[in-house]
Amino acid sequence: MSSDASPAPAKTPVTLREVAASAGVSVATASKALNGQGRMTAETRERIRETAQRLGFRPNSLAQSLLRRRSFTVGLLTNDTYGRFSLPLMSGVSDALVDAGVSVFLCNVEDDMRLAQLHVEAMLDKRVDGIIATGKRIDRHLPVDLANLRIPVIYAFTQPDPDAVGFESDDAGGARLAVEHFCRLGRKRIAHVTGPASFAVVHERARAYREVLAEHGLPVAEPLLGAWSEAWGHEAVGKLFDRRAGRAEAPDAVFCGNDQIARGVIDALRERGIGVPDDVGVIGFDNWEIVAEATRPPLTSVDMNLSALGREAGLALLSLVGGQAAAPGIRKLPCRLVVRQSCGRPPDG
């Protein structure tokens, strides 16, 4: 009556008890055998292992979690509906966690407070080990308070709570990369067209922009603030090139606050017969590949390394969950310049 011969096409998952019975040992021994704990003869251990293997035993994660008081799940909370920023970040988080056996609940809460509350409670009920909060942009708070949650919370690419740990891209550094690249290429009159004043990053980047120009002794034009849209990029070209028509001071480079703006700028330049990159170089921000690569010419852009940011956030959360303390504060991760063809070649190249 032994079930040893059956190839285990069981309807219900096989439990440790069944493995133990089949191997003729107690569940305790079976557990220890499979986890490398306890003491027993090598043959016993091996026999149990084989039995488990043969039966297709997989420990019930729920039971483990209940006992260990760790669910090996984390929640990722976002309000970025289209996932343009969230998904690469999620990818990094997941990448950092999958090897530790941790899965990720993704919750898109839009800007709906009720929904956010609902999702957070669902995650808490499911005993997530921690939460990563992220958002469209690093300025607006998520519509829910995560400050007193009894579980670790990491903020990534969104405004952190005062005493929490957050990861952000080094936007100032990214701006430096862009402007310095222009300088290296010999561009002299570098303009900056960016998003609305309500975003902190707009000011951070603008400051870096001014600093680099000053360091190189180049004239600083006041950054043009507008929207994060192609239309604004288009319009900005009018402001940059019309009012000084014929003058020699028209920009020979434009550093844009995102790729959509850059796209609008490039289109507008082409319409005016201004060559990119020959007459004017353009650099974007975000490195949204699907846009940057479709631009003509393909757009050089600052990449925020969101995936790496996600990885860091995931690892940080993991160590927090593991009991390590972490100093609160914001860690900035470097950006990277992805050079395509919208800036021209270096003079020496």
Add this chain to the structure above:
Amino acid sequence: MSSDASPAPAKTPVTLREVAASAGVSVATASKALNGQGRMTAETRERIRETAQRLGFRPNSLAQSLLRRRSFTVGLLTNDTYGRFSLPLMSGVSDALVDAGVSVFLCNVEDDMRLAQLHVEAMLDKRVDGIIATGKRIDRHLPVDLANLRIPVIYAFTQPDPDAVGFESDDAGGARLAVEHFCRLGRKRIAHVTGPASFAVVHERARAYREVLAEHGLPVAEPLLGAWSEAWGHEAVGKLFDRRAGRAEAPDAVFCGNDQIARGVIDALRERGIGVPDDVGVIGFDNWEIVAEATRPPLTSVDMNLSALGREAGLALLSLVGGQAAAPGIRKLPCRLVVRQSCGRPPDG
């Protein structure tokens, strides 16, 4: 020594046992009181409820799941890295499930078989109640076999296994919507520029395109197959307009396989001085808002209602998990035409 007065700033979550102790009843009674089961005086029930409320009791979902053999989680498997299709779908799924207390594990498996296997096993170990498989496009299989999984699987916007249930958008219907819209507007020479022949939807849509034209007695031009890119749209305009330069038979409408192609088409037309929508109407596919709205003029496009598709998939999975049987096969959900300004107004408007 009663803890009744403490406002429960406990470090550890409060358990049913504590609620029961505080209310002076057994855990069994407490459980029944909170779940509306069993028989007891109304006062007892109310007293227990209040105690639970006061202590901030939330049942441990892990323990419940272990007992009920249902985890109230599902897995969403995708290989759409940028989430352009997955995220709206995920949004719909989540929307359908959140009210049932079900959370969603999102797993991006790229096209990495090992990763897919890893994630599926992690989800199985966590005893997800079911899996929804989705993908970039409805043609390529996910790099993992979900056929014999012992839990329900629903395919959404991706090629289903033979005996599974799948949800897809009605691409032929969507194409009809677009072409019929052109017909209503009095366009006579309607071209079709679309993606590569390797996609089934390309042929489905092309067939619908031909049918509608035939129904209206209009000439059918052979669809132009290429890539899903702006560059291809750009190039296609050359093919459509160059070789018949001067002839009266140049198209007065172009139905495009996606919004990026449409974008390329519109840009190319503008460069040739051909007016949109005055000379040529353009309709895209996907209704990728961030692209469609930035196009000049804003692009009329077919929306696949991915969010609704996700909802349906979520509900279907829920009923499968609940034990309802479902006939295998593919259900097609209707598309919807989002009219913007790239087609012009109806003659009577």
Add this chain to the structure above:
DNA sequence: CTCCTCTGAGAAAACCTTTTCCCAAATCGC
């Protein structure tokens, strides 16, 4: 007053795994 039926509530098993403690047998030292 006795017997029976409700009523309200508790004890305990079940879900599945891990871990601590314990015990019997075997081995060792002398």
Add this chain to the structure above:
DNA sequence: GCGATTTGGGAAAAGGTTTTCTCAGAGGAG
């Protein structure tokens, strides 16, 4: 050959909840 130690393995508790029994007492019928 006897006590002490090691070895191999089991029993049981724990984790938090739900559910099925069970049971004591109260109330009603006769």
